[in-house]
Structure formats: structure tokens, C-alpha cells
Amino acid sequence: MFKKILIVGCGLIGSSILRGSFSRKISKKILVFEKSKKNISKIKKINSKVIILKKLDKRISDIDLVILSTPMSQYEKIIPYLNKFLNKKSIITDVGSTKQNVLKLKNKKLNKYLDWILSHPISGSEVSGPEYGTKNLFLNKWCIIVRDKNKNKVKKIIRFWKKLGSKVILMDPIDHDKIFSLTSHLPHLIAYNLIKTAQDFQKKEKRNVIKFSAGGLRDFSRIAASNEVMWRDVFFNNKKNMVDVINMFIKNLNSFKKNIQNFEDKNLRKKLINSKKVRKMIINLKQDVSEPDFGRK
Amino acid sequence: MFKKILIVGCGLIGSSILRGSFSRKISKKILVFEKSKKNISKIKKINSKVIILKKLDKRISDIDLVILSTPMSQYEKIIPYLNKFLNKKSIITDVGSTKQNVLKLKNKKLNKYLDWILSHPISGSEVSGPEYGTKNLFLNKWCIIVRDKNKNKVKKIIRFWKKLGSKVILMDPIDHDKIFSLTSHLPHLIAYNLIKTAQDFQKKEKRNVIKFSAGGLRDFSRIAASNEVMWRDVFFNNKKNMVDVINMFIKNLNSFKKNIQNFEDKNLRKKLINSKKVRKMIINLKQDVSEPDFGRK
Numbered sequence A, B: 001m002f003k004k005i006l007i008v009g010c011g012l013i014g015s016s017i018l019r020g021s022f023s024r025k026i027s028k029k030i031l032v033f034e035k036s037k038k039n040i041s042k043i044k045k046i047n048s049k050v051i052i053l054k055k056l057d058k059r060i061s062d063i064d065l066v067i068l069s070t071p072m073s074q075y076e077k078i079i080p081y082l083n084k085f086l087n088k089k090s091i092i093t094d095v096g097s098t099k100q101n102v103l104k105l106k107n108k109k110l111n112k113y114l115d116w117i118l119s120h121p122i123s124g125s126e127v128s129g130p131e132y133g134t135k136n137l138f139l140n141k142w143c144i145i146v147r148d149k150n151k152n153k154v155k156k157i158i159r160f161w162k163k164l165g166s167k168v169i170l171m172d173p174i175d176h177d178k179i180f181s182l183t184s185h186l187p188h189l190i191a192y193n194l195i196k197t198a199q200d201f202q203k204k205e206k207r208n209v210i211k212f213s214a215g216g217l218r219d220f221s222r223i224a225a226s227n228e229v230m231w232r233d234v235f236f237n238n239k240k241n242m243v244d245v246i247n248m249f250i251k252n253l254n255s256f257k258k259n260i261q262n263f264e265d266k267n268l269r270k271k272l273i274n275s276k277k278v279r280k281m282i283i284n285l286k287q288d289v290s291e292p293d294f295g296r297k
Helices: A012-023 A037-046 A072-086 A100-109 A149-162 A173-205 A211-214 A218-224 A230-235 A237-259 A265-284 B013-021 B039-048 B072-085 B100-109 B151-163 B173-205 B210-214 B217-223 B228-237 B239-261 B265-284
Strands: A001-007 A027-033 A051-053 A064-069 A091-094 A118-120 A141-146 A166-170 B002-008 B027-034 B050-055 B063-069 B091-094 B116-117 B120-123 B143-145 B167-169
Touching: A001 A012, A001 B151, A012 A027, A037 A051, A037 A064, A037 B013, A037 B167, A064 A072, A072 A100, A072 A230, A072 B173, A091 A141, A091 A149, A091 B265, A100 A173, A118 B039, A118 B228, A118 B265, A141 A173, A141 B063, A149 A166, A149 B091, A166 A173, A173 A230, A173 A237, A173 B173, A173 B210, A173 B239, A211 B002, A211 B173, A211 B265, A230 A237, A230 B239, A230 B265, A237 B002, A237 B173, A237 B239, A265 B173, A265 B210, A265 B217, A265 B228, B013 B027, B039 B050, B039 B091, B050 B173, B063 B072, B072 B091, B072 B100, B091 B151, B100 B173, B100 B217, B116 B151, B120 B151, B120 B210, B143 B173, B143 B228, B151 B167, B167 B173, B173 B210, B173 B217, B173 B228, B173 B239, B228 B239, B239 B265
Parallel strands: A001 A027, A001 A064, A027 A051, A064 A091, A141 A166, B002 B027, B002 B063, B027 B050, B063 B091, B091 B116, B143 B167
Antiparallel strands: A118 A141, B120 B143
């Protein structure tokens, strides 16, 4: 499909692209740019055919597809090398969780004759590092591709993600950043905030409460173990939407508080019942399975 | 262990006690008080030896152990029947998620010669109903028992929960309600609130955003599908602690918002890194497994 692809940054997402690309025969030649020594030795174990680059130089001049899978804050440092060495037939894509900032960066810093089609696979986990990658990370998961004038190269990027198993959808960057501020970025921030609150509570009460986390705290702690650099980048780059959804969340939480303080039975129960509808929707949309969870085995 | 036990209310928790008690030979004779016709036919299928009571009358006079596993708001209606028909050798226990209110109710309404040892198994799921119960619901999970003067009967209740597989710990009711407001009640309220916020957002944006729930919203929607009567009872009965932890949570969330608005890199990242420590603790305490989660299969 592509003669030669380059994965820049090979953590959980990059190594999943690597595994998926080899196993689905997306490219015969796969190069990985990675600086961490610890990661390099792990990547070599994934597939002996992978070519590791410790720096970006003329060896990337004939690359067909470049996938940026570093934290977004690294993109700016990488662009000068793409400008210097890539040929104009190549396509660049990325996996960043926010898109308006990436588009701005591309317009400002990338040579005009180079093409960067922005994408965002909705997949991940609380773990980081190439050892956790899996060839099926993207299977049946959404991948958002940002609309672009270059229809031909968009088609190629669509084919790439479909080959990896994704369900692809095109979106405008403004819509993208708004939607995912709610469905992804806010839930992560809320999980982090709950764990921070648990830590403060434990300090104040001077006793081990985390010991009893099976009551619900457990599931949030998993989400709150996600990579801190990646999430710092997301929160900062989606600042305006984050502030909006945080304000909505706090407004609703104050209303819940009022319901509890005043024993407002009807109002409270209506909210509790309504959230079951969302759960049903999510299961019908195959975003989760219906089997009950009694705690992971 | 007990000659005759009575389970009052046979949903997820009650039917798990029923299954666990039969399979671990805790009692030869198990009676279930249940009014819902739909539930009764499901309960009969669990074990043909179960005796169903549609009302509480003199048939319960020789019961050794009564377990209240209805929503807490039902306890007050049940007590008069226990007062009327139970003998003083019997023990009452319950599975309610808050304990100060139950203690108050017991002191006010239960005949003085009857003994009620309060307990709270930290187990459950987002599903309700007897069909979802499992004999191992309590296995290796905490069960909190409220300290009581009647050491002899406390011992029997400890043995009962240990037989069902629980790890038992004694606690004061004030401590109990405080600790679980944070580790269980707040996480559930937060999950409900996130789903409410998603519904409001969807209405405002007039587009299907829940479709993209795999980004984190999914896991919260599971928790927010829990039984609404049970959780209404919990929130109302733990009002003071709920208000305290909600306030702590909002304070911390406002601080996160400030970090994002002002690009406070160091402060933000410190919080994000710190929550990994809690995750490690939870895994070391065997409250969860360390395997990464890529979405449930």
C-alpha cells in the first residue's frame, strides 16, 4: 500500500501502528524514529525488520507516509526536518488528540509543497510505552480525519486507517475539538480530579481510604493513570473548549448538590434514571459491551 | 451455620447472598421475601429449594438470620414485621451503603430485645435484578461491619460474611459514612453528573456526540447506569458528607481550570503524575488488576 513508512515516536500508539502495519502488510519497509534507548530495544523485539533511526536525515527523503505519534508538543521540533528532507509526494499525518492547534502549526511551519492530512484515532489505554502496543488497537474504533482540499491524499489516509481496522469519519477541526472536549478530554480531567480529591481527603483524614477503592474510585484511578505529557498537551491545546465543559460540569454538579441538600427526590431520580438511556445508546452503538462488570479479574 | 435464614429483597445483592449461601452450605433453609412477580419467577429458577414469602408473618418467627437487601428506604416499612414476628435469638443484618442513618432507625424503631448488626459489603455492579447475582460477588471484597456491644452476634455476622468470601473489617458508623462518601458515593455522583453534562451538551450542539464515547465517556456511562433508587437513598442519607466531598471536588476542579487557563505547566503535570501513585497503590492493594484496558471485549 505504501512503499516506505516512517513512524515518528513509538510509544503505545506508534508501536500499535507498527504492529498493525506489519501484520496487515501495509508497508514492506517501516522506519521508526525514536530516541529513547530503552524504547529502541523494546521496538527491535517487536519485529526484526524494523529500521530504527536515531536522527531524521536524508534517509527519510523517499518516505511515502510519515505518522507523527509523539506527544503533540514535539511536533514543532520535528517539522524543520520534514521540511528539509521530505519529498513533495509524501504524505504526513499525525495522531494528536486536538486538531485546531495542529492545523495552525502546519499552516505556520510546514513547507507549502508538503501535505499533512490530520487524523485522530480514538484508541488508547492508561499504559504508555511500545511494549503495550497491539496490532488490533484500532480495530472497530473511530478514526477522525480532518477535511482537506487534497482529496487524493485524504483518500490514501482513509485507506491507511481502514486497513488498520478503524471506522473512519471526516470532520472539521472546530467540531472535532468541541466534541472530544466532552467525550474524551473532560472524562480524563474528571478522573484526574477525583484522584487528586482522594489524595487531599486521605491527607486530611490521616487514614488509608484508598484501601477501599473498589466502591468506584478504582475505575477512575485507571483512567487517571494515563500519560501526563500527552494529557497536558491536550488540555492546553483545547483550552477554550475545556473551560466551557468544565463550567457546564460544575454547574450541573452544583445542581446535584442542591438536589441532595434539599431532598429533591423527583429531580434527583429523574437525572439518575435518564443516564441509563445514555448507557443503552452507548451499548447499541457498540461503544461498549452490555455484560455487567463486577470488577476486573 | 444458620438453621434458617431470611433474605428480604432479592435483587442483585440479595440473590448473590442466596446463591453464595446455598453453594457454601451456610444454611439448609433459605427463605426469600420478595413482592415483584417478575423477580419471584427468576428467583425460583436459581434454586428450587428456596422458599418464597409474599408477606412477612409468623413463618419468620424461628429465623436465625435476617438480611435486609432492599433499598434502604424500605427498611422502615419492614421493621414493624420484624418487631412483631421475630424471636430474640435471631440476628438482623443489612447491606445498606450508609450506616449512621440505619443505626438511628434501628435505635428508634426496632424492639430493644432484637439485635441488628449493621454490615455493608463493598460489592455491586451497574446492573440490577436477581438474574445478575453471582455466588462469588463478595469473594475477596471488603465487608464493613459496624462495631456493636453484642460481641457474640458480631462474631456470627463476621463468620457469615467470611463464609461468603468477604474480607471483614470493623468500623464506626461515622468513619464508615465519611470514607465511603469519598471512595464510592462521590465517584458514582461524578459519573452521573458527567452523563448529565453529555446530555446537555448534545442537546445544545444538536448532534450525536455520544457516538464517540469510546474516548473515556464509555467507562463513566457504565457506573452511571446503577440503580437509581439505591443511589438516591445513599445520596440523601449521606447528605453532610456528600456536600463536603462535592465542595472539595469543585475546589480542585476550579484549580485545574486555572492551571489550564494560565498554562501552568509545572502545577498541572505534578497533579497528573501524582495520580499514577494512587493507581499503583490500588493495584498493590489488589483492588484492581494491573493489566491495561483497551475497552471491554
